[in-house]
Amino acid sequence: MERSVVFAGFGGQGLLFTGQVLARAAIRDGLEVFWIPSYGPEMRGGTASCTVIVGDEPIGSPVVDEFDAAVVMNLPSLRKFAPLVAPGGLVIVNSSLLGDLGCGRSDVDEMRLPCTELAAQGGDDKLVSVVALGALVAHLGWVTRESIDSALREMAGRKRPEVVDADLGAFAAGLQAGAVGQAA
């Protein structure tokens, strides 16, 4: 069975990186995965997104009819992607930037997450997308926490070893917030 999530927001919010962390974790968990970014001038215009499809069998279509989950980090992303989430799916809204705005749908789970504040708790308030990934994993459990930790160490460690701890902290903060959000 295939499940899909879109990570969308501003360039610089770490969305493509976070999608790759999820993809690497999926590989570590023995799953099939496909990661596809938006590319080209669109990225230079300030919005960035990537889609990650996770499955037990080799991934078929790289485009999906509906997403099972969307992580939206800014207003254009909320407007564009929240309507594309399947009924019963999950929308994670970055309330640090979007305030009270939500997707306005009653047929999906909406998780409002103060990503900036949570990221700051982890040690670096820029790591907003990693927070959202934590909440996503807590809520949906597509991949194991250990695999995300390992993927974060591998990916962040390669280029910026000094931020590995902050990444792990941001992920933990999101994980915790996501678990609470689920319980609520």
Added chain:
Amino acid sequence: MTLDARSSGALRGAAAARLVYRKPDVLVDRATHYCPGCGHGVIHRLLAEVLTDLDLPAHTIAVAPVGCAVFIYDYLDVDFVEAPHGRAPAVATGIRRLRPEAFVLTYQGDGDLAAIGTAEIVHAAARGERITAIFVNNGIYGMTGGQMAPTTLLGQRTTSSPSGRDAGLMGYPIRITEMLAQLPGVTYAARGSVADAGSIGRLKAMIARACRVQIEGGGFAIVEVLSNCPVGWGMTPQESLEHLKGPVVEAYPLGVIVDRSAPSTARPAAAAPTKPEA
């Protein structure tokens, strides 16, 4: 006839049998396809002589152009690849990079090098590719029937400028060798001519210099050869040579344009344009 002459020479005694000229082996002994009076034959011979003098034929990989001289590989017995029109410098770049030990030679006409292939020659020169380029400028597209070339003189009548080249409509002739000489990647650039024996002698020295530059590890070397096209110009061979010595040389001055191979004027690294910040 030859045999008879030799026999009669032998009769007069061994001392009189002095060898004045021997065709280089690398010049293939076959009937030419070039028109009567055409300069390509002279240039091919000079190349054959210089390659032989420098012991290069067995190491040479040459690139043939599109135009009358596409068949140069029928006359020079070295490895050849045929390039699409104008692309010889790019093809030669590929050879150069893969065969650092080879002697790489291009041979192009003026339509090939100075019109359709302008980008390729400029950038091969800018990269300072270790290539020897022979650029034959006869001011016309010969093979296609005598149309205007980028190098055609102002006022010159061709089949595509029947009233003469008009600068207002057709622009000005290009001195592309001078343009190339501006580039720090160009080690040697010179212009010679096949108009008469003296010119041919000086041209041979230029070609030899351009080949030595490559052997000695220099950068890009080019020799522009002012040549004639009696058929395309609508002249007898003799008239075409007079024309070459007159208005053509006036438009395209002869001589060495740049020689950065000399120690005093060695190519300064600082002369290369610095990489602009992106």
Added chain:
Amino acid sequence: METGRRARVLMKGNEAIAEAAIQAGCDAYFGYPITPQAELLEWMARRMPELGRVFVQAESELGAINMALGAAATGARVMVSSSSPGISLMAEAMSYMAGSGTPVVLVNVMRAGPGLGGIGPSQSDYFQATKGHGHGDYRVPVLAPDSIGEAMDLMATAFELAERYRTPVMLVADGILGQAMEPVELRFRTPERQAFDWALTGAAGRPARIIKSIDLDPEVLERRNLALQHKYREIARHETRWEGWRLGDAEFAIVAYGTAARVARSAIARARDNGMKVGLFRPITLWPFPERELARMSRQLHGILTVELSSGQMIEDVRLAVEGRCPVAFHGRMGGLVPTPDEVLGALKALRGRVERTRAASGHSPAAHDRGTPSTNGAGLDAGARPGGRG
């Protein structure tokens, strides 16, 4: 977590293709930046000098492909990559390489045309890749992977074919395959080096060699061209590649390649859930097109749906292969859009509906098509199933 699989790593398509080429023994790469394949050039810019191999960023795609021509003439293993408008510029040299027998591998990460078009995923260069590019009577083998892993395998195949048949070979991908990341096994293949009796190395101790395509004597040129055609027949006989999926009991088939084939797989899985017997026929070589295999398959089918990221180009080869044995319908998107599985499922259902209605109206039993009766309703089906206005 032990998976029992070989180690897999996440790789981006463009970079995986570049590394596979390197591992296949690519001696030289020549390129010019263009989206959506710039990462391929960048990977080569870093890796080739590391390995002491040749990388040149050329002044244009014309420069790049002609450098490749010169490099390949020396017997080296050579590649270029570009995207649609750049391939148009390379077309000239491809004709020369085909005519003179110069083995160069080209990668086209297609974008949406015509003109400058867009950079979204597209298969709008099928005609260019399989029927044309440059002038003259020639063919070029075209490989069309549908995953990053397959693209890596096919890079080695591309060099093999290029050298075995002395021909340019093209691998086509689209922006999705170029930009996406998938888990791949780092399992590479390096084709064996052959001794070429045509390579230009300097004529020391042997007669001079000439690599050329001109012959002004018509009789000589015709002989040369006949030899080329003989070579193309050999390639068609030995190198045609395709893959079938769930075709065993299929009454309908989707014919699709590359990314479109992946969408088709998802659509087929849903169609099977809905009780439709559908399979996938996926050409891997676009030229030579697997026409005999598709012709054979069409005898068991009630209808074929061709899915492409174009206005419908491969469908012409599908129709030629099927020769009217069953209706051939089309669904595609253009401009950088990709049909979703539900869209394709809709097109499949429409095809089935039309086939059933036509049969009911004419009183044909399903067996009628098995006798190879030419179908007269194919055109009508196409008209109904052309790209819709969705989105």
